[in-house]
Amino acid sequence: MSETFGELLRAHRVAAGLSMGQLAKLIHYSKGYLSKIENDLKPPTPTVARLCDGVLDVGGRLVEAALLNGSLRNEPPRNEPPRNGPLSNGQGLGRRRVLVAGTMLGVGALTGGGQRPVPDEQVIAGMRTSFEELRGLGLRTSPRVVLEPLKALQQAVHGMAREDTGPVGVRLLRLAGRIAEYTGWMCQEAGDEQGALWWTRHASELSRAAGDPDIASYAFVREAGLALYRQDAAATISLAQQAQWIGRAGSRVLALAARREAQGHALAGDRSAAGRAFDLAAQRMESVPADSPYPALGPSAPDPLELARGWALSDLGRNAEAAALLERQLALVPVTSRRSRARFGTRRSLAHALSGEVDESCRTLAEVLDDAAHVDSATVRTGLRQLARTLGRWHNHGAVREIYPELKRLLAHR
Numbered sequence: 001m002s003e004t005f006g007e008l009l010r011a012h013r014v015a016a017g018l019s020m021g022q023l024a025k026l027i028h029y030s031k032g033y034l035s036k037i038e039n040d041l042k043p044p045t046p047t048v049a050r051l052c053d054g055v056l057d058v059g060g061r062l063v064e065a066a067l068l069n070g071s072l073r074n075e076p077p078r079n080e081p082p083r084n085g086p087l088s089n090g091q092g093l094g095r096r097r098v099l100v101a102g103t104m105l106g107v108g109a110l111t112g113g114g115q116r117p118v119p120d121e122q123v124i125a126g127m128r129t130s131f132e133e134l135r136g137l138g139l140r141t142s143p144r145v146v147l148e149p150l151k152a153l154q155q156a157v158h159g160m161a162r163e164d165t166g167p168v169g170v171r172l173l174r175l176a177g178r179i180a181e182y183t184g185w186m187c188q189e190a191g192d193e194q195g196a197l198w199w200t201r202h203a204s205e206l207s208r209a210a211g212d213p214d215i216a217s218y219a220f221v222r223e224a225g226l227a228l229y230r231q232d233a234a235a236t237i238s239l240a241q242q243a244q245w246i247g248r249a250g251s252r253v254l255a256l257a258a259r260r261e262a263q264g265h266a267l268a269g270d271r272s273a274a275g276r277a278f279d280l281a282a283q284r285m286e287s288v289p290a291d292s293p294y295p296a297l298g299p300s301a302p303d304p305l306e307l308a309r310g311w312a313l314s315d316l317g318r319n320a321e322a323a324a325l326l327e328r329q330l331a332l333v334p335v336t337s338r339r340s341r342a343r344f345g346t347r348r349s350l351a352h353a354l355s356g357e358v359d360e361s362c363r364t365l366a367e368v369l370d371d372a373a374h375v376d377s378a379t380v381r382t383g384l385r386q387l388a389r390t391l392g393r394w395h396n397h398g399a400v401r402e403i404y405p406e407l408k409r410l411l412a413h414r
Helices: 005-015 020-027 031-038 046-056 061-069 095-101 121-138 143-162 167-189 193-210 213-229 233-245 251-267 271-286 304-315 319-330 338-354 358-375 378-394 398-412
Strands: none
Touching (some): 121 167, 167 193, 304 338, 338 378
16 A cells, blocks of 8 residues: 555545544544644554544545554564464364363372262252352452462362263363363453463363363454454454354354454454444344353353444444443443443443543543452453543543542552
């Protein structure tokens, strides 16, 4: 592409019949700042690129130009393991190898003292109940509270599975995979991306050995989520698509994979592709069976698709629509789901700020801060930092001056 970002922005602005001042008002930035971007004196920030793309309705061309310009390029975290999907070697281990291999948490910790009796239904149900209780805690408190109990429970279940090669062992191995997957999510929430990758890939190995196609596919969805938070649209889309291509996952996992793909397309500024992926996700979610012997994978919110759609609208620069949709959906999220309320509540406040509704952004942010403090989430803090930068543009505004100290205290506490 021979044109610079500034040249392309000017061409699309003129084609839309907007003056520089009019576009500046629509994206809620100063005319002087926009002039520097158009004249290539300053690179566009990711937020400005997406806002301009959305207002001018150019289907992601400005987002792509900003990526080529380098302003949207993100370097992977240092020391990140090689990214070949959830399985570092690209293939399943097979059940016997997984059973013998043990876990990084200590092979043989549960194998001493001779052969144990085969667990009965009450023991298996108790393990599953313990997992459900830890998941419930994970909805409303810091991931650091549940991580060690989760690892210990996963080790115990996996240890019992290693001692039984029959049907009971398969069921335990499947449960161990589910616990490992959720442990990966809590590692991500704690800000440990390497741990999140390891546990996600370990869950995939266990699930393949146990014949659980849902986790094998959902591991790609989880990695796509890590890419989304790195603002890596291409990796988000690719991993979410792989989740839909491999195995025989159920309707819910396939729906969540399409949902994540839609978010990746929105991050890339492709409104049409995002809409198609969301429609596919909705079709798949309609055919999800009501009951399952294992905890449901993915978000616990009543309508995770619409919450994600609201998130995506903001990435597409349609922030007023995003705020309205997130407002409606958050009213349906129970107060016990602090993590979801904090994550999407932060996104709602950001959408209000980006649409110029500073007072509403601060008002809704005040509703979020208590939940955010309780869940102590690295992903929520990522959103709060972006919101803090955005509100900082109105640092002399009364509502901002009132809420900003509490926001800064929350971001400073780790």
